[in-house]
Structure formats: C-alpha cells, structure tokens
Amino acid sequence: MGYIEMEHSFKRYQVGESEIIANNDVSFTIEKGELVVILGASGAGKSTVLNILGGMDTNSSGKVVIDQQDISHYDRKQLTAYRRNDVGFVFQFYNLVANLTALENVELAVEIVEDASDPATVLTDVGLAHRMHNFPAQLSGGEQQRVAIARAVAKNPKILLCDEPTGALDYHTGKQVLQILQDMSRKNGTTVVIVTHNVALAPIADRVIHMHDAKVKAIETNSIPRDIAELEW
C-alpha cells in the first residue's frame, strides 16, 4: 500500500447538456516522502487531481486514500479538517494575505493547527529570517513563494501540494523554490506533489505522473532524481 493511493478516480462535470470528464479513471500510488511531479498540458486534468488530493474538491467515483484514510467520502467539514491538518498548499500566485507580514502569513496557517512548527523557524529555514516582518508587497516573487511554502509546511502537513509553484517566477528564483521543495522532501520527509506543465521539472522528481486528456498516460520513477542545480530550462 502506498501512502497516497488514487484508484479509478473519475471526475465528471455537468455543463449544460454535455458531460465533461476531467479525470478519467485516474489511478496512481505515491509513497511517503516522495517528491512527485504531475506533468501535463493545460486541460489534462492534473489540477483536478491536485484538488481532489488536497481536499478542495471531491471526485465523482473512485477511491482517494491518504495515509490509509479514504477521503473520497468526506463531507465538507471532514475535508476542511483534512486540509487544515494534513495538507499544505503552494500556489502559482502565492496567495499571501497582503495585509499580513511574512511571519503573520505563516502564523495564519499555524493558528489553526495543533502540532505546528514555529513560524519564525520555518521562515528562517526558507532563508527569510531577515524578511520576516515584511509585507508581501515588499517581497520579491521568490520570497513571496518561499513565504507561501513556509506557510504550507509550518503546519507539518502529511502532503505538500504545489500548483505551478514556479509559474510566476523567473528562472533563478524558480530554482530556489524548487530547491526548497526538494529539500522538504529529502530532509524533512514531506511528501511533495508538484503539478506543472513544465516538463523540465520532471527530472528532479522521485516519481513523475504524466497526464493527458484526463487520463494518466504514464507513471515513471526516477531512482536517482537530479539536483535542482543541474536543472536547465
């Protein structure tokens, strides 16, 4: 049994008369501590997978087991609790609360979790000790994304989900962010799932899930993932 298992998961939307299938019999397994990249073009259904995994959406059928809990039958409240305690998110546009400092943004997440890390420590870990009391607007994109990561990991989630985390970042900053994510996986044993259309990121992953046209096209595992520094795109 994997740490995360998605079995024959379907996601269908009813749009007017026609049915759109966003996920068509998606099945995969992710082991604990792995850095996974879900790769696919726009509309391949990768975000749907991420949403389902993150408890932000429910699938239409199929099982989603996270650490032995099948969250596919969760109600809204259970899902919220799941998000609260077990999932950390990192988004393309950081989604920091503009009105809160870096530290406060982290604290915002920590507030509601019981076994959380110290926000200041986490921020120090992501190299933002000196920017702790700055507001997002005062931070660069990379810094903001690091704050977002700090916010996501500070609550010690079972799973860290990242949606195009480098999408809005320049090359260098993007690499810095990826580095942190990889470090999370490697050093802290956090299970990290990165959703991206950027195939260049595939080499750094322990496991790469290729999606196309709402289906899992292939799953490949890298026995030796590459270092971020070697990465070129």
Next chain:
Amino acid sequence: MMQMKKTVWKDIRQSFRKSWGRFFSIMILMALGSFALVGLYVTGPNMRTTGTTYLNARNVADLTIIGEYGLDASDQAALATLTDVNALEYLYVKDVSIAQTHTSVRLFSQPKTISTPELIAGRLPRQSGEIAIDASQQADYPLGSIIHIDEKADQSGTKVIAKSEFEVVGYIQSGDFLSLATRGPSTTGTGQLDSFAIIHPSDFKSDVFMMAKLRFDSLIELNPYSDAYLEQLQIEKDHVYAVLAGQPEIRLHELKTTYNQKITTGQQAINEGEQELDNAAKQLEEAATLLKEGQQALVANEQLLLSAEAELEQAKQELRENEVLLQNTDTELQRTDEILREQQALLAGKQQEYEQGVQTLQGKQAEYNQAVADIDQAQQTITEQYKQLATAKQDYTRGISELEATIFALEQALGDEALDDAARQQLLAQLEQVNQQLKAVTSAYTLFLQQTYEPGVIQLDAAQKQLDQQTQQLQTVPYEIEAANNQLAEANLQIASGQAQLLAGKAAFADGYAHYESGVQQITTAKQQLITATTEYQMGKEQLADGQSELIEQTSLYEEQRKKYEQELPTATKLLAESREELATAREMVEQLVAPTYRVDTRRELLGGDGYKTYSSISNIVDSLAMIFPVFLYFVAALVTLTTMTRFVDEERLNSGTLKALGYDDYDIIKKFCVYGFVASLIGTILGIILGHTLMPTIVYQAYRSEFTVPAIEWHFHLGITLSALALAIMSSVIPAYIVAKRELREQPATLLLPKAPESGDKIFLEHFPGIWRRLTFTQKVTCRNIFRYKKRMYMTIFGVAGAAALLFTGFSVQHSVSEIKSRQFDTITHYDLIVAENPLASMPEQQQLSEQLRTPAVKNYAPVYYEEVTRVAGAHNDTQAITLIVPEEPENFAQYITLKARKTQQPLELMDEGAIISERLADLLHVEIGETLPFVDQNGEQRQVEITAISEMYIGHFIFLSPSGYEKLYRADYESNAYFTTLIDSSSENTKVAASQFMQLSAVAGVVQNTSIMSLIDTIVTSLNQIMAILIFVAMLLGAVILYNLTNINVSERIRELSTIKVLGFFDPEVTRYIYREATILTIFGIVGGWIIGMGLHSYILVVVPPDEVMFNPARWIGAYIIPVLVIAIISLVLKFFVNRRLIHIDMLEALKSVD
C-alpha cells in the same frame, strides 16, 4: 464600427445580468434617496398649494378686524380710507351655545365675498330663523331639525340674537376654521368654540358690526405661505393699524358721550321723577292749605250766617211784636166789629123777629084759610066716595042680572032641539063659560060687599064726624090773628131806634179799621223784607252746606291723593334710588371705560385660526425635515454607490483591459460603467420620484386629514426637485463611475490585463504601541490590520451604518420626543384641569356664586392666581407668541397645580421675590438664559421686562411665573388675583367640559381655559411626525440593509482570494465567516456609535426647527433610540450573514486562487 458598438452594448447588458444584486442596490439606494428627497420636498409645498387653492376658493380674508365695541360708522369710515382693498365686508358675530348642551356655536351673518362658507349639503339660510351649521354637527342635527340656542346676555343685559330657534337648512365648512377640533376660545359653552354657523343677518339685532374681513389687492396674487405674502401682509396690517389708530379714542369719546347722554337723560328722568314727587307733595300741601282755608272760610261764613240768623230772628221778633200789636188792634177792631155786628145782628134779629112775626101771622092767616079750604075739600071727597060705593054696588047687581039673563038665553037656546050637534056643542061650551063667569062675578060681588063696600061706608061715616069737629075748632082763629098784629107794630118801632145806634158805631169802626189797615200794610212789608232776608240767609246756609260738602269731598279727595302719594312714595323712592344707583354704576362704568382695542388678525392669529397655523406648521415640519434627511440619505447613498461602482470597475478590470487591448477607445469602456450606473440610478430615482410625489404626500395627508377640513392633498409635479433628484442620481452614480473608470483606463492595457495588485499591507498606528499590540491575539491583530487596510470600505461602512443608524436614532428619538409631550406635561408638570378667569365687573352675589361653584364636591381643590395673557414676537414666522403670565397667590402651594422644575435636574424651582421663572420653549425661542431679561408686552400694550431667575420644564404653551411680590415690583401695582386654578375629582375630558360649562354659565366667570385645548393640535402634529418618522425609519432600515448587503458583498468579492486562501488553509466555514464579520462588526459598531452622535445632532436640530412655536418636544433621549438601531442593524447583519455564509461555502477556492482577475 457598428459591430464594435454592438459588442459594447452586449457587454453592458451582460454586466447587468451578472450583477442583479449590485444593480438593485444602486437602484434601491437611489430610490430611497430620491423618495425621501422628493417626498419630503413636495409634501410641504403640496400641502400649501392645497391650502392655497382652498383659501382662494373660499377667498379667505387676509385680515380680520374685531372691534371690542364693535365696528360702527366711524370705524367703517376709517377703514374705507384704506387703499389697496380688494374686498371689505362687515359681519355680525355672536357666540351662543346650543341649549341643553355644552356645545358652543359662533354665529355669523353670511359673508358674501370674503371667507365664504363652503356648502357641504343643503343650502344657506335665506330667511330669518334658518341656520347653516358647520358640517361637524351633521350627525347631531339633521337637515330640517331645530336647533335651540342659548345666548348669554352681556354686561348691560342685551342680547344680540333675535331668535332662539333655528331650522337647520345646510352644512358648511369655512376657510377660517381649518381645524375640526381646535377652534379657539369662546365666550360660551365650555369656553372652547366647538362649532360655527351662519344665520340670516336679520336675526342679529345690533347697531354695530362685530367683525370686518379684508382682502388686499397686493396679496391676492401672492402665495399665502410665502415670505412675500407675510411681509406685504405686515405692511397692510400696519396700514390698518394706522387707519384705526385714532379710532379707540374716537370710539371711547363717542361711547362716553352716548353714555353720558344716556346718563344725563337718566339723570333728567330721575330729576323729573323727583320733581314730580316734589310737585305731588307740594300739590298735596297746597291742597291741604286750600282745604284749611276753605274750612276757615266756611267757619267764617257759618259765623256770618249765624249772626245773620240772629238778626233775622230779631227782625222776626220785632215783626212778631208789631204783629201782635196789630193783632191787638185787629182784635179790638174785631171786637168793635163784633159788637157792631152783634148790635146789627141784634137789630137784625129784632127785624127778623118782626118779620118772622109778620110772617107767622101771615102763615096763621094762610093756615086758617087753608084749613077752611081743606074742610071743604074733605067734605066734597066724602060725599064723592059715598056716591062711588053706591055706583059699584049697582054695577055688580047689574052685571049679575045680565049674566043670569044670558044664562037663561042660552038655556033657552039649548032647549031648541033643532040645533045640530055642532052648534049645541058650541052653545054648551058658551054656557059653561057664562056660568063660570057668573060664578066668578057672584063671588067677586060677595067679596066686594064684604071687603070694600061695608068697611068703606063705615070709614066714611067716621071721616064725616072728624070733619065736623075741625070746623068747630076753626072758629077761634081770626081773633088770635088780630092780637098778633098789634104786637108786631110795637116791635117795629124798637127796631128803628136800634138801627140808628148801629150806624154811629159803624162809622167809628171804619175809622179804626183804616188805621189797622195801614199797620197791616207795614207789617206785610216788614215781612216781605224778612222773607227776602231769610231767603238770603237760607241761600247762605245752603252755600255753606255746599261748601261743607265740597270741603268734605275735597278732603276725601285730598286724603285719597295723599294716601296714593304715600302708597306710591316708597316704590317711587325705591325706583328712584335704584335708578340713581344704576346711574352711579353707569357713571362708574363710563369712568372705567377704556378705549376699545381692535384686534387685527392675520389668518394665523385669528381666533379659531389654530387650524391654519397647525396646517402650515405641519407643512413646515415636512419642509424642515426635507432639509435634513434627504441630504443625509443622499450622502450615504452616494458614498455607497461610489464604493459599489468602484468595485464594479475593479471587477471589470480584466474585461476593460481586454477591450482596450482590442482597440476600443476609453469612451466605449467608460460608457459601460456610466450606462450601468445611469440605468440603475435612473430607474431607482424615477421610482423614488414617483413614490415621492405620491406616496409621501398621501401618507402625510392620512396622518393629518382627520384634523382639518382642507381637501385631500393635491399631487403636483415638481420639476425642480425632480431634476435635482436626477442630477443627484447622476452625481452619485454616473460621475463616480466615470471618474473611477477613467482613472483606471489611464493605465496601459497590458497592466490592465494583470490583476490589480492587492492593496499592500502596512503597519497600523496601533503597532507603535507594542504594549497593546502584543496583548492582542493573532486574529485580533489581523482584524485590526484589515480594518485599516481597506480605508474606502471602512469609511463607507462607518458612514453607511452611521447614516442608517442616525436615521433610525432620529426617527425613534423624535417619535419618543413627541409621544412623551402629553404624558410629561400632564403627568408631571400641569395638574390643574381648568383656569377659571373672574369677571372683574362681577357683583358680590355673583362672586358668591362662583365661590360656591368652586366649593362643590366635583372640585378637588382650587387656588387663586393672577392670570394675564402677555405677548412677545418670536419664532421663525415672527408670530405674536401668546404667553400666559401666572402669579399664584400662594406660591408655596402652587406645585399642586403646576410643578415648576428644571428639566435636566428635575429639581423643583422656587419663585423668588423678584424675577420670573419662564418656560423652556420660550427661553429657547428667544435665546435667553437665566440672569438675562425678558422683554414682553403686557395686556395693556405696555412694554415690560423681567429678569429670568429660572427656566422651567414645560412642553405646551409659553409661561411666565411670578411671585406676588415679584408681580408687585414688576407692575408697581398691588397684587390681586383674577382667576382660579382648579383641579377636578374627575379629570376626564368629558367631565372637564361639563365643569367648564358650569363655570362659564356664571356671570362672575369671564372665561375658562382648559388645558386640553391645545391637545388635538399637538395630537395632529404628533401623528404627522410619527408617520413621517415611521417612513424614515422604514427608509433607514432599507438603507441599512442595502448598505450592509453591499458592503458585505464587496467585502467578500474584493477579498475572495484571501477568503479562498484561508479556506484552503483549512478554516472551517464559521471561521471564515467570522474572519470577515469580525471587521464588519467592529466597523458597524463604529458606524452605530457614529450614528448615535449624528442622530443626536439631527434630533437636536429637529427639536429646534420642527416644533410649532408653542410646543416643546421632549429633548430627553430615549434609551430605546440607542438600542433599537443596534438591534435593527444586528438583525440585518444576521440575515446577511446567513446569505454570506452560503456564498462563502460555495466559493470556488481554486478558481479564485488561480484566476488572475
């Protein structure tokens, strides 16, 4: 190009469809704003237009003049000099009451042109005895029914109304009496006028008119509610005053002259009466003198008569003596005469004897001759008779022989046998007859022999014997005759001597007699004289008797007159005394006569004009509200709309950027927002304009309609305010949209395509106080930050909520302020039920009646006060404010009737020896404070001023209170009470009316003031204000709901990413809601507090501007006014929270997080 435009319009249509909530919000906000603005703005003018139409239709007088002593020819002449008069009419007026009721009615003669009555039903009086009464009496007095009236006579006892029964012929309303309930004071009934009516002028018997009604050319065209009218009216009023300026003195003089004439006439009458009495007395006296004189004269006459009588008596005596003398003479004469006569008689006797002797002798000679003749005769007779007897005897014998011969013949005849039977028979019968004859003759012969013959022979024999004797006797007689002749001759000699003697005596007698005769003559004359004298005396006596009887008659007449005089004297004296007294009273009255006052009343000041005043008060109230609320509402609505439009532009940023990138020009993009804002606000505004023109006036009309006779409020279209509302709508929606959009479009299309950078966070000032900041929990910190982060929204929330809260606060505060007036005034301040004003001219018994009435069990207690109506011009309309000046005789007990206390401290106030306590509203109107002086005009028109020692809580009416000593110092006059404050056991309005009318019936009562008189007026204002406030409260609630809905909506949509983020972070739904609501709540609380503060200001402003001059709204604030807005907003928030919750639940977190918009 066309294509492009089409797309823009399509985009605009789409934007409506996507945001109905926002669209309706703007619409409703604009509708509310324009409804309040238009509604409050048009209602007042509409009311006034309605009023003007009505007043013009009825041609209601601009000025009404009432002369205290009526308006006589000189007054009329004075008024005739006025220029600019459009119409002038004189009326008779008199207050009466309906018999057996307390209903007072003011009777008018029918005005022809001015203040014409409006006929509701029936017709106007055409002849005496008909009445058209005001329509409020319709139920009690149907057409054709009879109204009996009671008229109270005036001081001089005269009545004006000729009749006491009137037939109801119609129902009217009058522009002079707009109010149905409050019609001012009356001199009858309960002291309050209940009704009015028109009767035929002939039913008034008055020398003067009581009232003049005037319309002026310069005022006809003016709006009666305008300042121009008021100013011009004041000018005309001044003209009238100027024209009438001399009249009081003229009238006083005239009146005094008339009265003095009357007094003089009266005095003359009294004098005449006295004269008459005097004359009567004098006449009586004269009569008495005359009677006495008469009596004296009578006595004198009597005396005279008596002496006359004595003289007469003497004369009589003398006469009698003379008579006696004469008589003696006469007697002597008579004796002489007698003697003479005796002698003569003797002589005559002798003569007679002699003649007798002669005669006797002659007789005896004759006798003798006769006797010889007689004897011869007798002898002849006897011889004759002898012969006769013998003859008779021979006759018989011859007869018998003849018969016997016949018998024989017959017997012979019978013997003849030849005789037939018949002859026989006849012969037989003849025989028989002859036999019988024989028989009879035989018997007769026998009888003759026996009875005649034989006695006759005897007698004759006797007679022969006697005759023989007589012849014998006669033979002596011739001798005797001879002797006698001798004697006679001797006697004849004697007689002759006697005759000679007698003749001598007779001569002597004749002499004596002549003497006597002259004596008799004398006496006769004397007697005659005596008779004359006696007659005269008798006449005198008769005259005296006449005089006496006349005297008696006269005396009785005199007595009668005297009695009459004495009987009538007390009455006459009494009458005279009364007349004198009356005259004295009249003189006193004339002394006391003061120059009459002329009331020159505008429509506002007219007795019974309270309705007019209240009506315009209400319209002014609405006006003054129109100055506050809509401005406020619009401010808030504009603010909210601005925020909403800003948000709309923000939301459409990407869209705009796309369009702009596609090459649309700014105009097209801006047009979208402008059209959106314009359409939304236009629809709302039109809705508001329509409702404002119709609903608001109707609601206000419903609130006051029951009080007034004014017709239903007219709906007029007000272009100005309509355009203003539209302009405001454009200003608060289109212009902000334009500005916001324009500003945004300054950016490059590329930038526009990117999401707007979220507003950056910043440290708030609170963070500079680490002591406080650190103590806050994380969420509190976040909340604080967020509050200050969205400044626009913060202001909008605070102002929006504050606006709604302020309106609610004001609405409830005003409702409370007005609803409390009555209870506070009558429960805690005034406790009396009636003020009974004494009539200064009342007599002692009349005053006695009053004090008896005051002591009846129905009266709980009473206290004497001095009461005066003083005035002061004050207030927004420069009205003459009626101020009641009250001086209690016993200030220490005054609290039983009026509690004087400071409103804020509720501490009782005391009347000082000097200075006055005045009522609060008066102090407010005049802006005077404790320690300052208050000038006023007293009842005699004199200017006075008094220092204010305290200001007393008082809601209804203006008052000045003085202590008796304070009064004496101020007026420099002795204190004397002239009225009574009275509380009744049963203070119900019904009973108060009964008691009031009982007092009114007393002559010692000049008037009764019920403290309820102003009530219906206040009720109307209260009702109207309550209605308007209810509308405002409703508007405020709606406004609050829209504002909160919009704010929440904006808050949510503007922060959708943030909310999605925290949702993704695992905030439970309630936590998410709370995250938003915490700030909203805090802002709302700020808003409410702000609302309270603004509300207080509004409330204070309304307290100053809105109330009629004589009414104070209770300024005390009500705790409910604070609480209710909180509750209302809390409820709205809770309801919205429910919707927000639902929305938050359905937020598509991912979409929000991913999308760039």
